[in-house]
Amino acid sequence: MTGPKLNEGVLLVAPDQPTTKATARYLRGSATKARVVLDLIRGLDVRRADEVLQFTTRDAAKDVRKVLASAVANAVHNDEQDADELFVLAAFADEGPTLRRFRPRARGRATRIRKRTCHITVIVARLSERRLEVLQNRQQGATPAGRRRAGTTAQSRRDRVERSRTRAQGLRAGATDTPAADVDAVDVTEETAADEQGFAEFANETEVPTASDTDAGIAEGSASGEAESSERDHPTGSVLAPEDGSVPVGFEIKGNADSMKYHVPDGRYYDATIAEVFFDTVEHAEAAGYEAPAADEAAVEELQEEQAAAEEAAVADMADVQAFADTDAPEAESETAEAELPEGAVAAPEDGSTPAGYEIKGNASSKKYHVPGGRYYDVTIAEVFFDTAEHAEAAGYEAPAADVTDGDM
Structure with missing residues (x-):
C-alpha cells in the first residue's frame, strides 16, 4: 500500500485549498521501510513532524526529513505560506526501479540481489482556522517548566514542606515571631509571612503541638494539596486515567x-x-x-x-416515562385483559386452583382445550378456563387428537 493520497478517502481536499508538495525520486531504500516512517508524521503540524523525524532511529527518517523541509520551503517561497501554519496533509512512498545484482555461490550457482529504490512525496497545506486556534492556545498555555502549572512540580512541594518544617521547629524552640532574616533565607512570600504570624498567634493562645503531631499535619496538608492540585489540573468533563489501565465508564x-x-x-x-x-x-x-x-x-x-x-432518545424516553406515570397503567391493563377474554371464559387464578363451573382448561400457546379426564388434563397449566366445550371451540380452541380418539373409542 502506498499510503493515502489526495484523491482517497478523508484526504479529498477542496479545489480552492492550496497545497504544496516536494518529491525525492530514486532514493536508495525500499518503499515499505519508508512508509513506516511516513505513517508517523501524517496529519501532524510541520514543527511536530520535524521533531518526530529528528528522533526517529530509522535510516529512512533522514531522507523524509529532507523532503519535508523542501516542501515547507516551497510553500514559503512559492506560495507565500507561513511555516508555523502548515501541516502534513499527505505523505506516501512509491516503488522505484529495482537494481538487480548477483552474488556467486557454491557449485557455480548465483543468488539474486535486489536493490530497491523508492520515490517519497510529502504534501503540506495550511491548517484550518479551528486547528490553528487550538494550536495557538496550546503554545500559549505551555510554561518553561513544561505543561505543568506553576506550583505543582515536585520541587515546589518539597520547598513548601521544608518551609513548614522550619516554622514548626521555630515554634517548638519558643520563637513566636519569625525574624526577617529567616524569612529571606527560606524565600517566603508576603502571603506566607502572614500565615506564619497567624500561626504564631494561634500557638501562643493554645498548646504548642508536639513534633509527631506537626509532622503528621504537614504530611496531611501536603497530600491534600496534591489532591487539590490534581483536581485543578484536569479540565471539565474529564477524569484522570485509572492506574489499572481501564477505560472509565462514560x-x-x-x-x-x-x-x-x-x-x-x-x-x-x-x-x-x-x-x-x-x-x-x-x-x-x-x-x-x-x-x-x-x-x-x-x-x-x-x-x-x-x-x-442518544441524547434525543433519552429525552424521548423520559417523556414516555412521565406520560406513563401520569396515567393509571395497572387499571388500563386490567380492563384490557378482561376485554380480551372470550365469552364463557375466566382467567386462571393465581393460586393455581380450578374455578367453580369452569373446569375446561385452555392452553393459549397451543390453542388446545382439555376436558376433565383427558390425557393431558392434569399436566396442563391453563391460562384460561371455559365452562363448556362449545365456548372453547367458539374462542378458537380445539380438542387434542388423543382426547378425540379416546372419546370415539
Missing part, C-alpha cells in the same frame, strides 16, 4: 497530554494510545485545547452524531 475519549490530541473509539490510533486523561464528549476535549487527528475526522463526526441521537 469517559471513553482518550486524551494524550504529550501530543494534545484526543482519540475517539474506532479511531485509527485509539487502541495504541496510552491516555493520561479521559473525556466524556468531544466538545469538552476541544475546550481543553485537545484536537482530533486528521485521520479521525470521520470517526469524530460519527461519534458526535451517535451522542446527539
Whole structure:
C-alpha cells in the first residue's frame, strides 16, 4: 500500500485549498521501510513532524526529513505560506526501479540481489482556522517548566514542606515571631509571612503541638494539596486515567497530554494510545485545547452524531416515562385483559386452583382445550378456563387428537 493520497478517502481536499508538495525520486531504500516512517508524521503540524523525524532511529527518517523541509520551503517561497501554519496533509512512498545484482555461490550457482529504490512525496497545506486556534492556545498555555502549572512540580512541594518544617521547629524552640532574616533565607512570600504570624498567634493562645503531631499535619496538608492540585489540573468533563489501565465508564475519549490530541473509539490510533486523561464528549476535549487527528475526522463526526441521537432518545424516553406515570397503567391493563377474554371464559387464578363451573382448561400457546379426564388434563397449566366445550371451540380452541380418539373409542 502506498499510503493515502489526495484523491482517497478523508484526504479529498477542496479545489480552492492550496497545497504544496516536494518529491525525492530514486532514493536508495525500499518503499515499505519508508512508509513506516511516513505513517508517523501524517496529519501532524510541520514543527511536530520535524521533531518526530529528528528522533526517529530509522535510516529512512533522514531522507523524509529532507523532503519535508523542501516542501515547507516551497510553500514559503512559492506560495507565500507561513511555516508555523502548515501541516502534513499527505505523505506516501512509491516503488522505484529495482537494481538487480548477483552474488556467486557454491557449485557455480548465483543468488539474486535486489536493490530497491523508492520515490517519497510529502504534501503540506495550511491548517484550518479551528486547528490553528487550538494550536495557538496550546503554545500559549505551555510554561518553561513544561505543561505543568506553576506550583505543582515536585520541587515546589518539597520547598513548601521544608518551609513548614522550619516554622514548626521555630515554634517548638519558643520563637513566636519569625525574624526577617529567616524569612529571606527560606524565600517566603508576603502571603506566607502572614500565615506564619497567624500561626504564631494561634500557638501562643493554645498548646504548642508536639513534633509527631506537626509532622503528621504537614504530611496531611501536603497530600491534600496534591489532591487539590490534581483536581485543578484536569479540565471539565474529564477524569484522570485509572492506574489499572481501564477505560472509565462514560469517559471513553482518550486524551494524550504529550501530543494534545484526543482519540475517539474506532479511531485509527485509539487502541495504541496510552491516555493520561479521559473525556466524556468531544466538545469538552476541544475546550481543553485537545484536537482530533486528521485521520479521525470521520470517526469524530460519527461519534458526535451517535451522542446527539442518544441524547434525543433519552429525552424521548423520559417523556414516555412521565406520560406513563401520569396515567393509571395497572387499571388500563386490567380492563384490557378482561376485554380480551372470550365469552364463557375466566382467567386462571393465581393460586393455581380450578374455578367453580369452569373446569375446561385452555392452553393459549397451543390453542388446545382439555376436558376433565383427558390425557393431558392434569399436566396442563391453563391460562384460561371455559365452562363448556362449545365456548372453547367458539374462542378458537380445539380438542387434542388423543382426547378425540379416546372419546370415539
